[in-house]
Amino acid sequence: MSQLETAMAMTIAVFDKYAKMQGNTRTLTKAELKTLMEKELPNFLSAGKDKDNLDKIFKDLDNNGDSQVDFKEFVTFVAALTCCCHNYFEQKGAR
Amino acid sequence: MSQLETAMAMTIAVFDKYAKMQGNTRTLTKAELKTLMEKELPNFLSAGKDKDNLDKIFKDLDNNGDSQVDFKEFVTFVAALTCCCHNYFEQKGAR
Numbered sequence: 297m298s299q300l301e302t303a304m305a306m307t308i309a310v311f312d313k314y315a316k317m318q319g320n321t322r323t324l325t326k327a328e329l330k331t332l333m334e335k336e337l338p339n340f341l342s343a344g345k346d347k348d349n350l351d352k353i354f355k356d357l358d359n360n361g362d363s364q365v366d367f368k369e370f371v372t373f374v375a376a377l378t379c380c381c382h383n384y385f386e387q388k389g390a391r
Numbered sequence: 392m393s394q395l396e397t398a399m400a401m402t403i404a405v406f407d408k409y410a411k412m413q414g415n416t417r418t419l420t421k422a423e424l425k426t427l428m429e430k431e432l433p434n435f436l437s438a439g440k441d442k443d444n445l446d447k448i449f450k451d452l453d454n455n456g457d458s459q460v461d462f463k464e465f466v467t468f469v470a471a472l473t474c475c476c477h478n479y480f481e482q483k484g485a486r
Contacts, residue, residue, distance in 0.1 A: 300405045304398075310395045336394060336395035368474050381400075
């Protein structure tokens, strides 16, 4: 697999790993999202430690309001976060 | 880095690698996108071999019409593609 294909496969693998922890194996519950963020994004978000913050992120991600985050909602979040990182490194590099 | 952070960093690295090949180092020209797709997505797209297809994809990606694909436009494309892959594997798994 190419580097980009590997990155895509890894994103899918991370979602599936946490989605199958409980309930619907194709979506993330709030508890699953919390665990995912604590383990996978420890440097980005303090949401794991801050319940209000987690509630807000979950509500933002749960676009269709079904109290579950599906893969499309998750990947949109990852894309936005990747975009923020890219901007950050670009600005850092431009200094 | 966690698995998800690695996937995000790899996506950024792929974009930057091809974006700096020519012209504006922060965006992809159509030629750079063509090379990226041939090298990084050989299993997904025949666009590298089909000029009309490449033109269509480039036009779709170039959301703001500046004849350049910026990182935000690229990451949106990767997210959509990842979503298609996830759906494909889900359907395959459900059979």
